[in-house]
Amino acid sequence: MLTSRDWAEAALDAIGQRGVEGVAVEPIARDLGVTKGSFYWHFANREALLVAALQLWEARETDDVLERVRQETDPRARIQRLITEVNASRRASRIHTALSSATKPGFVRDYVERVSKRRLDFIQDCYAGLGLGAETARRWALMTFSVFLGALQIRRDLPGEWPTADEPAFGDYVKFLMVTLVPPDLDGDDAATTDAAPAGTAARNG
Amino acid sequence: MLTSRDWAEAALDAIGQRGVEGVAVEPIARDLGVTKGSFYWHFANREALLVAALQLWEARETDDVLERVRQETDPRARIQRLITEVNASRRASRIHTALSSATKPGFVRDYVERVSKRRLDFIQDCYAGLGLGAETARRWALMTFSVFLGALQIRRDLPGEWPTADEPAFGDYVKFLMVTLVPPDLDGDDAATTDAAPAGTAARNG
DNA sequence: CCGTGTCAATACGGCGCCGTATGGAACCGC
DNA sequence: GCGGTTCCATACGGCGCCGTATTGACACGG
Numbered sequence: 082m083l084t085s086r087d088w089a090e091a092a093l094d095a096i097g098q099r100g101v102e103g104v105a106v107e108p109i110a111r112d113l114g115v116t117k118g119s120f121y122w123h124f125a126n127r128e129a130l131l132v133a134a135l136q137l138w139e140a141r142e143t144d145d146v147l148e149r150v151r152q153e154t155d156p157r158a159r160i161q162r163l164i165t166e167v168n169a170s171r172r173a174s175r176i177h178t179a180l181s182s183a184t185k186p187g188f189v190r191d192y193v194e195r196v197s198k199r200r201l202d203f204i205q206d207c208y209a210g211l212g213l214g215a216e217t218a219r220r221w222a223l224m225t226f227s228v229f230l231g232a233l234q235i236r237r238d239l240p241g242e243w244p245t246a247d248e249p250a251f252g253d254y255v256k257f258l259m260v261t262l263v264p265p266d267l268d269g270d271d272a273a274t275t276d277a278a279p280a281g282t283a284a285r286n287g
Numbered sequence: 288m289l290t291s292r293d294w295a296e297a298a299l300d301a302i303g304q305r306g307v308e309g310v311a312v313e314p315i316a317r318d319l320g321v322t323k324g325s326f327y328w329h330f331a332n333r334e335a336l337l338v339a340a341l342q343l344w345e346a347r348e349t350d351d352v353l354e355r356v357r358q359e360t361d362p363r364a365r366i367q368r369l370i371t372e373v374n375a376s377r378r379a380s381r382i383h384t385a386l387s388s389a390t391k392p393g394f395v396r397d398y399v400e401r402v403s404k405r406r407l408d409f410i411q412d413c414y415a416g417l418g419l420g421a422e423t424a425r426r427w428a429l430m431t432f433s434v435f436l437g438a439l440q441i442r443r444d445l446p447g448e449w450p451t452a453d454e455p456a457f458g459d460y461v462k463f464l465m466v467t468l469v470p471p472d473l474d475g476d477d478a479a480t481t482d483a484a485p486a487g488t489a490a491r492n493g
Numbered sequence: 494c495c496g497t498g499t500c501a502a503t504a505c506g507g508c509g510c511c512g513t514a515t516g517g518a519a520c521c522g523c
Numbered sequence: 524g525c526g527g528t529t530c531c532a533t534a535c536g537g538c539g540c541c542g543t544a545t546t547g548a549c550a551c552g553g
Contacts, residue, residue, distance in 0.1 A: 082530075082531095083530085083531090098390070099390050099391070100306075100308070100388065100389075100390045100391075102306070102308045103390065103391075105509085105510060105511085106510075106511070106512090107509080107510065107511085108509090108510090115530095115531065115532085116531070116532055116533075117511085117512085117531095117532090117533095118530080118531045118532050118533075119530070119531050119532085120531095121511095121512070121513080122529080122530060122531070123530090126511080126512070127510095127511070127512090178387070178388050179388060179390070181384070181388075181440050181443070181444055182306065182384050182385055182387070182388030182440075183306075184304070184305050184306045184309065184385070185305070185306075185309075190444075193444055194444050194445060197441075197444045197445050198445060201441075201445065201448070220460075220463055223441065223448060223449060224434065224463075224464075224467060226437060226441065227433065227434045227436075227437025227438050227440075227441060227449075228430065228433045228434055228437060229437065230433075230436065230437035230440045230441065231432060231433025231434060231435065231436035231437035232433050234387050234388075234433075234436045235403075235429065235432065235433060235436065237387070238387055238396075238399055238400050238403045239400060239403050239404060239407065242407070242429060243429060243433075254426075257426055257430075258430075261430060261467060261468075262467075288499095288500075288501095289500085289501090311539085311540060311541085312540080312541070312542090313539080313540065313541085314539095314540090321500095321501065321502085322501070322502055322503075323501095323502090323503095323541085323542085324500080324501045324502050324503075325500065325501050325502085326501095327542070327543080328499080328500055328501070329500090332541080332542070333540095333541070333542090
């Protein structure tokens with residue numbers, strides 16, 4: 082007795098392990114211990130399964146994560162929370178790299194592009210919360226997002242180089258990322274970095 | 288009259304356009320205007336074609352690039368040269384992202400891992416040239432390498448966000464990268480960032 | 494002319510996958 | 524019991540690809 086959600090979950094696993102092209106109906110059916118007959122009851126075709134998997138992915142790795150980060154109100158703490166949240170799951174890393182390198186079905190690319198835009202905009206908002214202007218915030222957001230994406234790949238290609246949340250060196254790395262990925266104190270006289278009227282200058286915390 | 292090099296070149300194109308799994312003998316043969324009969328004269332099988340393509344890729348995108356960057360002797364100028372070199376080709380970006388997300392043949396993953404290690408070590412040497420200790424240089428190298436890898440993906444997923452070498456905004460971005468990806472002046476009294484050259488950097492294994 | 498080497502076309506068997514069609518077992522209300 | 528619904532199994536045709544013959548066209552030196 083499977084539900085369509087079970088299939089979507091299995092498809093997401095398959096994406097992480099074998100890539101988007103590795104999402105094949107019959108192998109997944111074997112993994113689930115059933116046959117294709119079950120699949121074509123729940124889904125119209127393979128493409129529908131991919132769409133369901135993508136929706137699951139966006140809900141978990143974007144909606145939920147951003148919601149958790151948003152609960153942090155202090156701008157600096159929010160960025161730090163973002164960095165740690167995003168470096169947590171190893172499974173999510175594999176899925177992300179697999180998705181963002183998909184080529185075959187056009188709608189997968191569109192989907193990834195839309196989600197990436199959402200994430201980048203959110204990071205930009207985080208930096209804007211520090212008092213940066215839109216342009217400068219966008220630059221920093223691109224930097225931070227790039228480091229995130231690059232870290233995913235490094236964790237995959239060079240395991241051991243980039244620490245994960247369960248390793249002791251992880252705290253040091255987050256600190257290192259914070260000092261390089263967060264612009265130095267804006268409250269000082271070095272306010273030339275803000276390219277627009279700073280609505281409210283964020284106070285620094287500890 | 289084709290040479291095995293022509294096939295390898297076409298395979299590299301196929302990797303950039305359709306991914307590693309998209310390297311299929313018969314479609315490439317159609318692209319080249321011949322049939323499989325030609326292919327199996329030059330190569331034993333599909334795997335041999337992939338190996339040839341990977342060798343071509345390493346020679347062009349690692350050996351040659353690192354050689355050009357090495358000609359820059361000044362440490363800061365060398366890092367800047369590295370950043371600009373590496374952000375030049377759009378084709379190379381697509382190939383890299385496709386390769387670094389391959390899953391199917393194990394030897395492709397091994398190959399990418401080895402090349403990634405070469406690149407990362409080179410970047411670390413660049414930072415060591417600034418006077419940084421091994422540990423600190425490794426951290427900065429991981430940052431810079433991550434930004435490079437992330438930029439590849441952003442150029443692909445969010446075209447227009449990250450400028451390419453032919454756009455006018457490219458110069459500004461390189462400058463921005465330089466100030467954030469190069470530690471502040473070490474010649475000053477703030478030499479605490481150097482980790483004082485420990486005897487062996489055995490902390491990091493292979 | 495003949496033999497040999499080079500490069501490519503054609504034909505074939507096989508495999509893994511997609512999607513459809515059909516059947517069947519379990520459960521439901523009645 | 525009986526039709527209906529739900530969920531899955533089985534069987535089939537088709538496609539795209541791999542790899543292996545086998546044959547052919549075109550050079551070249553003898």
